[in-house]
Amino acid sequence: MRLIFRRMADRRPVETRVERDDGVVFEMRGAGGGADLPHDLVHALVERELQVPEGIWDCVAEGVVWNSMRHVSGRQPPHAAERSVALKRERGSRIQQAELLADVVARLARGAEVLPTEVTGAGHPAARLDAAAAALRAAQRSWAGLPPGETLVVEWVRPGRRPGRRGR
Numbered sequence: 001m002r003l004i005f006r007r008m009a010d011r012r013p014v015e016t017r018v019e020r021d022d023g024v025v026f027e028m029r030g031a032g033g034g035a036d037l038p039h040d041l042v043h044a045l046v047e048r049e050l051q052v053p054e055g056i057w058d059c060v061a062e063g064v065v066w067n068s069m070r071h072v073s074g075r076q077p078p079h080a081a082e083r084s085v086a087l088k089r090e091r092g093s094r095i096q097q098a099e100l101l102a103d104v105v106a107r108l109a110r111g112a113e114v115l116p117t118e119v120t121g122a123g124h125p126a127a128r129l130d131a132a133a134a135a136l137r138a139a140q141r142s143w144a145g146l147p148p149g150e151t152l153v154v155e156w157v158r159p160g161r162r163p164g165r166r167g168r
Contacts, residue, residue: 001158003153004019004153005152007146010034013031024075025074037139041139043102050132052098059091063083063087064091104118104129
């Protein structure tokens with residue numbers, strides 16, 4: 001799956017193109033804008049770096065469609081809406097864990113206070129969290145240097161899959 005994040009000026013919502021491996025394409029607008037890393041990009045980078053199964057973007061790769069997503073092209077599989085609802089329900093606790101994990105790593109990247117219990121509760125060794133925070137800091141520098149209208153592309157490979165493998 002390919003995620004294309006378009007940097008917008010000031011605090012305008014970020015525009016993201018989601019190109020799933022099944023050929024279905026979505027556009028979405030998300031929080032963040034200007035020089036700050038968008039929330040959805042933070043998730044993509046943290047979940048990719050830590051190989052988070054059933055996180056936000058792994059769910060999208062498998063068929064979840066969030067309310068912020070608008071179908072642009074490609075034929076959706078039969079019963080796509082029902083599958084999306086079922087996956088959200090089945091993976092609710094894992095999705096919530098991915099939200100908390102992204103928050104902890106983002107705060108580490110900013111040098112903000114993170115409690116030791118939050119680090120241990122994140123479910124990953126502290127060294128891996130630090131590496132993910134370093135990746136976020138590097139991405140932040142790249143993002144801040146992009147002129148408005150330019151894009152940053154993230155190639156998403158589902159955890160446990162090899163790059164280049166298409167489909168489910």
